[in-house]
Amino acid sequence: MAQLLDAPEGLELGGAKRKVTILMSDVRGFTALAECLEPQAVMTFLNRYLEAMVDVILAYRGTIIEILGDGLLVLFGAPLSRDDDAERAVACALAMQLRLADTNAPHRQAGLPEVDMGIGIHTGEVVVGNIGSQQRTKYGVVGSAVNLTGRIESYTTGGQILISPTTYAETAAVLTVSDQMTVAPKGIAAPITLYAVSGIGGAHQLCLPTPTETLVALPQALAVRYTVLEGKFAGSTMYGGRVVKLATRTAELHVDQPVAAFSNLKLHLLRPSGEVVPGELFAKVVETMPDEASRVVVHFTSIPEAARTFLDTVRGYEYHVITRAEQV
Structure with a gap:
């Protein structure tokens, strides 16, 4: 970011097409938790959750575009791109899921509801840049790839990470995939396959716990x-x-x-x-x-x-x- 601010054009309004990997997350179970807590406690939990997630995202060099309540929109590949953007995005998602267990611990000990998080990831072309006016400007992203990432996230259950075929193509060599599904997201011409990621090797070596639910x-x-x-x-x-x-x-x-x-x-x-x-x-x-x-x-x-x-x-x-x- 310092490299951008050193250049005067870094603060100008405008945009550029970039290939990025987009991560969207959303908390599940937050409504049930909020019903059990006082307003101050709700905000304390939310801020604790966001602080933990932001720490993880920054550690994996993600760019936080939006924080909407308990939802996050993150880019890997803008404003600066790297060869391992897609891989770092998936590793970041796994680290976020693992970190959530620590955030839930105080509520588990108090007998309160725990929250889960669903994460969707997609790699595609977008327009990024400074959006707004001379009075208020923010670094933002627009494009159909953003919409598709939101659709992918909507298919997740709590604790799940789903990635698109384009992200899978760039990361398959180091991934552990626990499941896959064919879906038909709104606005997409043909069905696509989504991959549920449970682990990543290579430089990251992260793995989610194996679910033990038995009906x-x-x-x-x-x-x-x-x-x-x-x-x-x-x-x-x-x-x-x-x-x-x-x-x-x-x-x-x-x-x-x-x-x-x-x-x-x-x-x-x-x-x-x-x-x-x-x-x-x-x-x-x-x-x-x-x-x-x-x-x-x-x-x-x-x-x-x-x-x-x-x-x-x-x-x-x-x-x-x-x-x-x-x-x-």
Whole structure:
């Protein structure tokens, strides 16, 4: 940055086309956490989270373009480009996910909800430069590659890193990929393959913990009501469903109205009496069954405290039933 400021033209309005790798991150579960904390505590957590993430991003020489609440937009390759921009972006994402565990630690110890983070990465051509007026100027980025990165991030679940084919092509030799999926993002002419990254070798040697979630069948299905989110807004129609298998952060549902893969849902749990458990859960559909449209697997992205307590009770009951069955 000092090199740019040394040149008078560094502060002029204008732009240039550049090939960059774009990283977008978003926190999942922040709403549930905010409901449990006083306003000052919410801001303390948010600032602690951002301070940790900014430290990681700067260590990997990323350029922070925007901080929008708990979301981050970061460039690798502008204003200065390097040969390893794409590799550093992926390594940065892994380091961010690992650092989040430390940020969550105080809340875990206090019995409060933890937050997860989804990260999307894409490599493409954009226009970068100083945007604004003579009174207010900022270094910014525009282009379809930015929009696509946002689409990629929207497919992530908490704790996940998804990268585009162009980023994968530049980094595949040093990556560990745990999964891949074909998606059709809005505004893209043809479907693309996204890669879920769990590790990177080479100069970085970073690896995410292996998930240990196992869905277990419930002795009695849990009734739910759900609606499909349209953007960040809930749809107007509520549907019914049942939770038939459950883990800590995932569940298998039988739904009355089929939903598409990667849909975002808002759910209410119902007690056996029909009473609604306080609080709204949010989840993303991570798997659909081609042979049975009414069955889906979801990953919970936000679980309020009352719902978490209710599900913990259900899981405890389920554990005891399974243990007794094994002893018989």
